[in-house]
Amino acid sequence: MQLAGMQLSDELFMPLEKEQMDIKKTSEPGLTYWRDVWRRLKKNKVAMVSLGIIILIFALSIIGPLLSPYSYSDQLRGQEKQWPSWQHPMGTDSLGRDMLVRVLYGGRISLSIGIVASLINIVIGVLYGGISGYVGGKVDSIMMRICDIIYSIPLMLYVILLTVVLKPSLTSLFELPLFSAFKSAGAGLISIYIAIGISYWIVTARIVRGQILSLKEQEYITAAKALGAGGPRILLRHLIPNCIGPIIVTTMLQIPDAIFTESFLSFVGLGVDAPVPSWGGLASDAVGGIRSYFYLLLFPSLAISITMLVFNLFGDGLRNALDPRIRK
């Protein structure tokens, strides 16, 4: 047989053996959605480096204070206000406390604020946006109008007010035996969790609503309805899991915002209770003595800035990996 001058042997046109006919073996294994996302994410060097740094920051904050010979509240007499040295790599503060362990421990506090506050935001936002989008009609327009109203209020004013209100109320609440378990966490910290957590859910609610509005018209929802699934089941089992991508991205971007908000609160004197450190609190304490003890401000500020940077970069990378359409 000849084709365009090529010599093709007849063997090529013989039927295949039975075991060679398995199509599954010849094609690549199928990729699940998350594997595909991970593959795209791996190609993005900036996002991967950021992810590495995020893991490192978490590891240092969790393990670091355990390895240090000092605790965050140990006051070393005679070693006050020391510049960085081998013994104290980040120096000591005016009470002789080792700054390295304080910055690492502050990382725990700041990261926990970032995570807890964003989780509260996400839960509220997802439920609110989900209900609004799924129910639709009048309910939707009223719920979205409420969102518009909240959105036009300067939220920082309310986070400040809420913190002021919550802190003493929680302090007295934790005196009760029922809630004494929370006492060790400190009323200041918990009031910050709540104040930030219940303030910044509007963005998530809007994003989730938009997603649900388009998803609920799809055939599989009609199928679920035909099978007799009720509203809450469709919303929780079918619709919300399909919005998981945007939800994760907003969470990632809310974590640094919450850390930033906490540092802001510390700066106006509404942070966690002394002697517990947070990055914002450490930076705020350092401002008074900046002329002589510059390093006290440097390390906590670096910690905040680097954390904000890597979370933002990773969040951007994740968004691109989850939705390849918006890549440019």
Added chain:
Amino acid sequence: MAQYLVKRFAYSVLTLFIIITITFFLSHAIPGGVYTTEKPLPQSIVNNIKAKYGLDKPLFQQYLIQLNNIVHLDFGMSMVNEGRRVNDIIAQHFPKSALLGSFSILLCLILGIPLGILSALKRDRWQDNVSMIIATIGVTVPSFVVATLTQYFISVRLKWLPVMGFTSFKHMVLPAVALSFFPLAFIARLVRSNMVEVLEQDYIRTARAKGLSRGVVVFKHALKNSIMPVITYLGMLIATILTGSFVIEKIFNIPGLGRFYVESISNRDYTTIMGITVFYAAFLILMNFVVDVVYVLIDPRIKLKQ
């Protein structure tokens, strides 16, 4: 248009009403009060103080009185600063915050927009990379860090500018830079991404094809559409600058309203908290209202639904 204005205005009033209500009940939920001192005062004095400020009345009645006063634009007397009316406090301190704020906004716009345009025009070249690195640093470094660092190096070390206070233009430079750092970076990124998008549109190609120079196309055709989103961002920009002023005014020792607000909260000065919150909220709502109206007026692509 008239219908739209009326509707928007009604919403603004409703928003303001909700804000007043929330603020009132929140600030009264703060345990303790002006009569809380380190040494407990005798009950008779506490009662007198309560009577003086109307705190002995039922909460709901206090709320109605407060509402009525606000409708008449009277925020009452400060509970902590003896003999000062909240209106006077606002009138005296807000102009300083406003001056600093306007200067910061100006700074954001005259630096942020060109930075974004430059980036978009030199896309993926070194100019773009440098300005986007600056913009990324801008959104990640907190304003109080910028403020303390510049204060230390430029004022204390180099002695180029005064360290604190608020008496001349020189005093305003560093606080304004610190305040505008974040929004400036945000605007640069916003303008860049919009400019990049607009430059790929058909009407830009048409303009180039009919022989217009690149400069004319960029500055007459593309620019208008790519700075549109900056106008919608203006409302939030004002809010950012306003809340930012809380810490910046503290660091630079500026006698503005932001510092007063923070102090009034820790002093449980109800009337001042109420007054300043309502004032700030009303101010921001008004600004958002103006921005929305301006946006509808200048962007013909927006058709209002009848």
